[in-house]
Amino acid sequence: MGVAGKGADLRRPDDARRRDLDAERDATVARVADLHAEVTGIVESCVDAGTDDEHDPEGATVAFERQRAADLLGTARRHLAELDAARHRLSAGSYGTCELCGGRIADERLEALPAATRCVACATTLG
Numbered sequence: 001m002g003v004a005g006k007g008a009d010l011r012r013p014d015d016a017r018r019r020d021l022d023a024e025r026d027a028t029v030a031r032v033a034d035l036h037a038e039v040t041g042i043v044e045s046c047v048d049a050g051t052d053d054e055h056d057p058e059g060a061t062v063a064f065e066r067q068r069a070a071d072l073l074g075t076a077r078r079h080l081a082e083l084d085a086a087r088h089r090l091s092a093g094s095y096g097t098c099e100l101c102g103g104r105i106a107d108e109r110l111e112a113l114p115a116a117t118r119c120v121a122c123a124t125t126l127g
């Protein structure tokens with residue numbers, strides 16, 4: 001009783017979507033902060049290396065770790081921008097519409113990827 005069923009046209013309400021986006025955004029903001037601290041920490045550990053009585057034989061590894069963290073930071077920042085764009089689309093009423101074919105993006109996909117801009121078919125076809 002009172003259960004609407006799982007019809008294909010049953011869409012999640014916008015406030016539920018907004019909560020998803022906000023939760024994902026909060027997590028991403030925290031991730032950006034963590035990665036930023038990590039990159040900064042790696043840089044500082046390089047600067048401080050001279051005070052270490054233990055020589056670091058793996059300067060190349062430090063450079064590699066720093067690059068890896070910087071790459072992750074860049075990815076997290078792009079994701080944050082995507083989430084902000086998704087929030088704007090939600091306000092504009094175009095959220096959940098595929099940017100390529102104009103079709104609906106499945107709720108399951110939006111729940112997994114709140115910032116998704118393409119439906120599964122378009123994302124699969126174009127990678």
Ligand SMILES: [Zn+2]
Binds near residue numbers: 099101103118119122
């Ligand atoms: Zn599509």
